[in-house]
Amino acid sequence: MNRMAEPKFPASVVTATRVVGARERVRSRRRVMALARPYLYILPTFFFLFIFTHYPILKTFYLSLFKWNLATPKREFVGLNNYLQAGSTPLFWQVLQNNVLYAVGTIPISIALALGLALLINQKIRGLAIYRAALFYPTIIPMAAAAMIWLWILTPSYGLVNFYGKALGLPDIHWLGHSRFALWALVLVGVWKRLGHYMVIFLAGLQVIPEHLYEAAILEGASPWQRFWRITFPLLSPTTFFVAIMAVIDSFQVIDQVYLMTQGGPGNNTNLFIFYIYQNAFRFFDMGYASAVSGILFLILLGLTVLAFGILQRRVHYA
Amino acid sequence: MKSRAWILVMLLAVTAVPVWAATEIKFYYPVHLTGPLVKEIEAYVADFHKAHPGIRVEPVWGGNYWQNMQKTVAALQAGNPPDVAVHLAIDVVTLRDLDAVIPLDEFVQREGGEKLLGDFFPGFVSDLKADGKVWAIPFQRSTPILYYNKDLFRKAGLDPNKPPSTWEELLATAQKATVRDASGQATQWGLTIPDDPWLLMSFILQNGGRTHSADFKKVYIAEKPAVEALQFWVELANKHKVMPRHRTFPESVQDFAAGKTAMLIHSTGNLRFVRDSAKFEWGAAFLPKNKRQAVAIGGAGFFIFKKAPREKQEAAWQFTKFMTSPEIQARWNIGSGYIATRKSSFELPLMRDYAAKLPQVLVARDQLPYALPEMSTHDNQKVREIFRTHFQEVLDEKYTSEEGMKKAQAEMEKVLAPYQK
Numbered sequence: 001m002n003r004m005a006e007p008k009f010p011a012s013v014v015t016a017t018r019v020v021g022a023r024e025r026v027r028s029r030r031r032v033m034a035l036a037r038p039y040l041y042i043l044p045t046f047f048f049l050f051i052f053t054h055y056p057i058l059k060t061f062y063l064s065l066f067k068w069n070l071a072t073p074k075r076e077f078v079g080l081n082n083y084l085q086a087g088s089t090p091l092f093w094q095v096l097q098n099n100v101l102y103a104v105g106t107i108p109i110s111i112a113l114a115l116g117l118a119l120l121i122n123q124k125i126r127g128l129a130i131y132r133a134a135l136f137y138p139t140i141i142p143m144a145a146a147a148m149i150w151l152w153i154l155t156p157s158y159g160l161v162n163f164y165g166k167a168l169g170l171p172d173i174h175w176l177g178h179s180r181f182a183l184w185a186l187v188l189v190g191v192w193k194r195l196g197h198y199m200v201i202f203l204a205g206l207q208v209i210p211e212h213l214y215e216a217a218i219l220e221g222a223s224p225w226q227r228f229w230r231i232t233f234p235l236l237s238p239t240t241f242f243v244a245i246m247a248v249i250d251s252f253q254v255i256d257q258v259y260l261m262t263q264g265g266p267g268n269n270t271n272l273f274i275f276y277i278y279q280n281a282f283r284f285f286d287m288g289y290a291s292a293v294s295g296i297l298f299l300i301l302l303g304l305t306v307l308a309f310g311i312l313q314r315r316v317h318y319a
Numbered sequence: 320m321k322s323r324a325w326i327l328v329m330l331l332a333v334t335a336v337p338v339w340a341a342t343e344i345k346f347y348y349p350v351h352l353t354g355p356l357v358k359e360i361e362a363y364v365a366d367f368h369k370a371h372p373g374i375r376v377e378p379v380w381g382g383n384y385w386q387n388m389q390k391t392v393a394a395l396q397a398g399n400p401p402d403v404a405v406h407l408a409i410d411v412v413t414l415r416d417l418d419a420v421i422p423l424d425e426f427v428q429r430e431g432g433e434k435l436l437g438d439f440f441p442g443f444v445s446d447l448k449a450d451g452k453v454w455a456i457p458f459q460r461s462t463p464i465l466y467y468n469k470d471l472f473r474k475a476g477l478d479p480n481k482p483p484s485t486w487e488e489l490l491a492t493a494q495k496a497t498v499r500d501a502s503g504q505a506t507q508w509g510l511t512i513p514d515d516p517w518l519l520m521s522f523i524l525q526n527g528g529r530t531h532s533a534d535f536k537k538v539y540i541a542e543k544p545a546v547e548a549l550q551f552w553v554e555l556a557n558k559h560k561v562m563p564r565h566r567t568f569p570e571s572v573q574d575f576a577a578g579k580t581a582m583l584i585h586s587t588g589n590l591r592f593v594r595d596s597a598k599f600e601w602g603a604a605f606l607p608k609n610k611r612q613a614v615a616i617g618g619a620g621f622f623i624f625k626k627a628p629r630e631k632q633e634a635a636w637q638f639t640k641f642m643t644s645p646e647i648q649a650r651w652n653i654g655s656g657y658i659a660t661r662k663s664s665f666e667l668p669l670m671r672d673y674a675a676k677l678p679q680v681l682v683a684r685d686q687l688p689y690a691l692p693e694m695s696t697h698d699n700q701k702v703r704e705i706f707r708t709h710f711q712e713v714l715d716e717k718y719t720s721e722e723g724m725k726k727a728q729a730e731m732e733k734v735l736a737p738y739q740k
């Protein structure tokens with residue numbers, strides 16, 4: 001029996017296959033590179049974001065499952081106990097309520113005022129730069145300095161507000177030490193401090209609205225009121241949306257004001273979320289509980305942001 | 320660009336040149352009145368360097384008492400605590416719970432034991448002891464005293480040399496010294512006290528009450544003497560309206576300096592501020608008594624940390640000894656108002672001259688025989704915060720004195736439950 005002849009490919013075919021294989025490899029390497037390139041570009045940013053933002057968030061949730069405080073220096077796994085503890089602590093609910101009041105007090109007023117002021121200084125008037133600088137300046141000065149100024153302005157008896165208030169026949173009120181007014185004094189300072197920042201964002205939004213739309217509207221005889229509601233407001237909606245989300249987050253993240261002006265007092269009337277977390281973590285060294293409250297705040301903010309995207313974004317016009 | 324690089328090089332050179340063979344120790348300390356008192360401490364450190372060239376102290380200002388404590392605890396958790404630090408006497412419990420500090424008996428023995436401790440005022444030493452050991456050396460100690468404005472006393476027809484000495488007199492004097500406008504609103508208060516538990520404690524003690532147990536595991540603020548003391552306070556503010564409800568420590572001392580209140584109950588630690596800013600004749604007196612003469616001690620001591628290597632602990636002791644010496648204590652009393660912790664400080668010519676010019680500084684020292692420890696427990700910060708908030712809510716009439724203290728007592732017991740072994 002003859003041995004079966006092994007199939008033999010001509011040499012050229014063999015080389016061709018090899019060449020094609022190499023080309024394939026090069027091409028696929030290129031494809032991989034092309035796919036990887038964007039990831040490489042974001043890698044440095046992601047690296048820092050991960051270390052300083054994502055990792056701490058994950059770690060916070062992890063720590064929130066432990067009891068870890070002065071009475072229990074070696075941490076102990078307790079599951080969701082810290083969350084249950086927050087739910088059954090009246091102070092936690094008071095803090096939440098205070099913060100919601102603070103948000104309700106600051107957000108609509110600061111947005112409305114910022115928009116109004118942005119409209120005013122978007123016009124061609126004399127001394128524009130001065131107005132813009134004057135309105136923006138509370139944003140520039142640090143809260144620490146601003147708090148000192150406001151502490152002085154709101155001082156009982158001889159602070160500016162009470163001094164002139166008395167001349168107008170108003171009673172002498174200890175704004176920051178009064179159980180009913182202290183939170184609203186913080187709201188006032190919060191609005192004052194953030195107004196300039198929101199105003200500048202609105203101003204930027206106003207300036208990209210094309211001028212010809214207004215020219216056309218004027219030709220059609222639209223009143224200023226109509227021009228605002230039919231052109232400015234809809235076309236400004238992406239900015240408004242952005243400012244609104246910022247304002248919500250800002251109002252739940254306020255701490256410097258509380259720390260510097262009231263320390264949460266009198267009683268717990270001005271104790272807000274981050275201050276409460278700070279107190280538990282760094283004054284009481286109750287890390288597990290503080291982590292759980294941080295986790296709750298994270299979920300609240302996430303929820304509000306998702307809600308805002310769901311509800312408001314449908315009304316946002318991107319020109 | 321080039322010049323900037325040069326500056327960098329120079330900075331590196333300056334900071335990198337070590338003082339050879341010197342033991343370096345890190346020192347955390349708190350003071351309230353930042354500007355002048357930080358300078359004061361830094362001057363002592365400079366003098367210490369002159370006397371002990373082999374040791375370099377790096378002073379780190381940590382804010383107020385509890386901010387400084389927070390700094391130390393954070394440093395402990397990071398595994399890099401200070402070698403020596405000033406913390407409140409009531410932090411003895413927490414620092415021991417954290418196993419952070421060492422007892423100082425060995426060092427004290429070396430310096431003559433009781434002979435050394437005997438020169439400190441006994442009230443200052445006793446609250447730095449626990450389990451029969453000495454955990455810190457007294458420094459920056461204070462008690463509340465009664466400051467009063469003699470000019471406003473005269474205006475109200477009161478004897479400027481007879482400050483009130485009992486609760487009834489305190490109320491009567493405050494009523495006379497309160498000035499009201501046509502609508503009945505006070506334009507000048509008779510009395511101002513910061514609404515802080517530390518000051519309420521003195522009233523509880525004066526009323527024959529107690530605040531905490533010797534093992535730091537129990538509190539007694541819902542007992543009758545405590546509730547009555549709070550009620551007296553509440554009535555001063557809400558019924559007689561001779562005192563504002565809420566004032567912080569800085570606000571109240573500013574009110575006094577501005578002549579907005581005739582009397583002020585405040586820490587001796589502010590005596591320097593009053594001395595420098597009051598533009599009127601003022602006096603100082605003991606706190607008024609009720610069932611007994613009493614006052615709650617505040618303030619701190621020098622702690623040495625466990626994690627420091629032996630040679631640093633030795634250096635830290637040298638520094639502690641220096642800072643609590645009669646001479647530095649006299650200078651600190653003059654510079655701040657905090658009571659010199661050593662009896663012999665008051666014999667120094669420096670202190671005698673000062674007291675001759677300003678006899679008010681001796682009031683706090685003479686009140687010391689009546690001084691008792693302030694409230695001190697495990698998890699002290701949490702317990703203190705519960706006390707503060709409930710106290711303020713009672714002042715705001717959210718609860719009656721009794722309800723408020725019962726609620727606070729219950730919450731404190733919850734915090735202290737894990738320690739009841």
